[in-house]
Amino acid sequence: MRLYDTYTRSLVExxxxxxxxxxxVCGPTVYARAHIGNARPFVIGMWLRSWLRATGYDAQLVHNxxxxxxxxxxxxxxxxxxxxxxxxxxxxxxxxxLGLGMPDRLPKATESVPQIVHFIEELIESGHAYAAGGDxxxxxxxxxxxxxxxxxxxxxxxxxxxxxxxxxxxxxFALWKANKPATEDTWWDSPWGRGRPGWHIECSAMAEEIFGxxxxxxxxxLDLVFPHHENEVAQSRALGHPFAQIWAHNGxxxxxxxxxxxxxxxxxxxxxxxxxxGREAVLVFFLTASWRKPIDFSPETMAQxxxxxxxxxxxxxxxxxxxxxxxxxxxxxxxxxxxxTPAALAVLHEWASTGQLELLRRGLQVFGLxxxxxxxxxxxxxxxxxxxxxxxxxxxxxxxxDRLRDELGARGWQMRDEPGGAYTxxxxx
RNA sequence: GGCGCCUUGGCCGAGUGGUUAGGCAGCGGCCUGCAAAGCCGUUUACAGCAGUUCGAAUCUGCUAGGCGCCUCCA
Numbered sequence: 001m002r003l004y005d006t007y008t009r010s011l012v013e014x015x016x017x018x019x020x021x022x023x024x025v026c027g028p029t030v031y032a033r034a035h036i037g038n039a040r041p042f043v044i045g046m047w048l049r050s051w052l053r054a055t056g057y058d059a060q061l062v063h064n065x066x067x068x069x070x071x072x073x074x075x076x077x078x079x080x081x082x083x084x085x086x087x088x089x090x091x092x093x094x095x096x097x098l099g100l101g102m103p104d105r106l107p108k109a110t111e112s113v114p115q116i117v118h119f120i121e122e123l124i125e126s127g128h129a130y131a132a133g134g135d136x137x138x139x140x141x142x143x144x145x146x147x148x149x150x151x152x153x154x155x156x157x158x159x160x161x162x163x164x165x166x167x168x169x170x171x172x173f174a175l176w177k178a179n180k181p182a183t184e185d186t187w188w189d190s191p192w193g194r195g196r197p198g199w200h201i202e203c204s205a206m207a208e209e210i211f212g213x214x215x216x217x218x219x220x221x222l223d224l225v226f227p228h229h230e231n232e233v234a235q236s237r238a239l240g241h242p243f244a245q246i247w248a249h250n251g252x253x254x255x256x257x258x259x260x261x262x263x264x265x266x267x268x269x270x271x272x273x274x275x276x277x278g279r280e281a282v283l284v285f286f287l288t289a290s291w292r293k294p295i296d297f298s299p300e301t302m303a304q305x306x307x308x309x310x311x312x313x314x315x316x317x318x319x320x321x322x323x324x325x326x327x328x329x330x331x332x333x334x335x336x337x338x339x340x341t342p343a344a345l346a347v348l349h350e351w352a353s354t355g356q357l358e359l360l361r362r363g364l365q366v367f368g369l370x371x372x373x374x375x376x377x378x379x380x381x382x383x384x385x386x387x388x389x390x391x392x393x394x395x396x397x398x399x400x401x402d403r404l405r406d407e408l409g410a411r412g413w414q415m416r417d418e419p420g421g422a423y424t425x426x427x428x429x
Numbered sequence: 430g431g432c433g434c435c436u437u438g439g440c441c442g443a444g445u446g447g448u449u450a451g452g453c454a455g456c457g458g459c460c461u462g463c464a465a466a467g468c469c470g471u472u473u474a475c476a477g478c479a480g481u482u483c484g485a486a487u488c489u490g491c492u493a494g495g496c497g498c499c500u501c502c503a
Binding site: 009025026027028029034035037038039040041042069070071074147150151152153155199219220221222223224225226227228249250251252253254257258259260261262263288289290292293294295296300301303304305307308310311314317318334340342343345346347348349350353393396398401402405414415416417418419424426 | 431432435443451460466495
């Protein structure tokens with residue numbers, strides 16, 4: 001399998017199966033309900049793990065929770081830890097309801113502070129970082145490759161994060177921030193005094209704590225390339241660690257013409273979207289676009305995804321056909337080529353229209369959509385109504401039969417007539 | 430100002446030199462008491478201009494438009 005790598009800007013071949021594929025995908029900062037854009041890296045990460053496992057790899061997914069951050073302090077003055085814990089719960093609940101299972105590990109920054117402190121100490125010892133006034137900064141000038149991941153030229157980078165007189169260079173970034181008692185109600189003791197980790201160092205520390213100094217794939221949103229991931233590589237490679245082999249950045253989800261983001265305010269939460277459209281439509285929606293490209297979220301695109309979901313599900317109410325086992329190779333080939341889910345979706349539709357139901361079921365399973373193959377059993381009262389309708393139709397009492405059909409619809413069941421008084425009951429969504 | 434991505438038919442979205450992507454929607458038909466589902470048929474393409482080539486949606490250049498990052502951001 002090959003995947004597009006941001007660092008080399010090319011398709012990179014994965015080591016051949018079987019073997020370990022260790023994936024680290026950046027997770028959310030927990031201070032509010034996550035929006036549907038936040039779900040994209042999660043979904044892609046889970047699908048990738050699923051596909052890699054299906055093709056013989058020992059794939060592991062680590063997805064971090066950033067529960068130390070200015071946003072959290074700002075959103076809950078004096079009660080940041082409580083908000084972070086609550087929002088972590090929401091995130092686990094919302095992503096859990098996508099029905100894709102859970103990552104292998106979900107490390108939290110607050111539980112990794114000792115590893116982070118240790119990492120910073122090593123950077124100071126090696127001359128790549130320096131302590132100043134209770135803060136610790138990474139010395140960007142000490143790492144010649146800085147800017148290579150994002151393609152930034154150092155002399156063109158605008159002023160870095162918040163300017164500070166303590167920095168040697170304005171582009172240096174904080175690894176450790178001294179506690180500000182007025183606004184920051186959580187802190188940890190460190191060799192540099194009370195404080196808390198910077199954002200970028202947590203990922204380097206947690207990824208390496210779990211995977212060691214080298215792993216195969218690092219994922220996250222395209223908006224994290226600079227400065228977040230640039231800083232991560234700098235920290236880890238400054239210590240001589242290979243770090244990630246492939247940088248897999250997913251495209252942004254757009255809503256109302258621009259990136260969905262809390263700061264713009266054009267958000268729909270995962271919760272709302274699941275409630276309105278159902279998990280299967282949400283997953284089909286993500287399937288329709290290449291993982292690297294932007295995807296437009298709108299009532300129209302969601303409705304189309306829901307219609308496709310129905311087409312796929314309806315296939316299981318029809319008669320199956322002979323299986324063409326060779327068909328699987330086509331499906332595998334498109335996924336192995338940069339995880340082309342739109343092409344895979346076309347294959348699923350092909351199987352749906354030709355009645356290759358066993359292949360279709362297997363294909364859907366890769367994406368957590370095997371539920372589309374399940375036929376819900378109608379409760380006795382629904383079957384009773386259906387039988388009454390069969391009788392009414394036999395008696396050519398169409399007024400009654402139409403009324404019964406409406407009644408079934410109101411109970412969430414669609415009745416499809418078939419020749420000879422037979423019928424199929426399908427659960428509406 | 431710097432770095433990068435994108436522009437395919439009503440909508441979404443594949444396709445990297447010569448062959449129907451696929452889906453949704455539309456239209457006509459079959460089926461049905463009427464529907465639904467399904468099936469058959471069918472309309473609308475490659476932003477613009479110039480170039481390379483026997484031949485370009487596919488390569489090159491320019492123009493126009495859109496998006497992301499450079500500040501927290503999946």
